[in-house]
Amino acid sequence: MQFLNGITLLLVYQLVGEITVRLLGLPIPGPVLGMVMLFITLMIRGRTPESVDQASSALLSHLSLLFVPAGVGMMAHFGRIADEWVPITLALLLSTVITMVATALIMQVTTRWFTKPLAENGKHDE
Structure with a gap:
């Protein structure tokens, strides 16, 4: 359940970044803005929630799979x-x-x- 909460939080930040970029017409990718907002949030909190830590570790352990679409392209x-x-x-x-x-x-x-x-x-x- 922790993983699901963490991945949901990561996707929410990505969505907020995408919406912000589209509304303001910013010339940066939405996921990048979402990642910056997540970073700022984590810096303010001073720690990483267990759910985000678990989800990010799972994503990083399978990072090589994320390069498959680029290779196919x-x-x-x-x-x-x-x-x-x-x-x-x-x-x-x-x-x-x-x-x-x-x-x-x-x-x-x-x-x-x-x-x-x-x-x-x-x-x-x-």
Whole structure:
């Protein structure tokens, strides 16, 4: 019963995210907004309910099955992918480089942000 309650809660957040995106015309996927709202809720509560923990663990244990539709879609549209391999490859390479640069910059900023208070207090990691 815990699993059913947890999966229902996850789906409710996804639905609320989808409805919000459609009503406000936001340019992000509804499930992403729902996930952000769930994250904020869990941060405010300070803990994860047992039902959500159980449902998310069960979903993660079967994560590989969720990639089957994507694989089937790639096989069904293989001709189109073969025709447009250059833009797809460029998009993948550019997005990877941009992600790596953004991650490095964010890491540098957050490292300075967290180490600055330690240096001001006279504490140093050794």
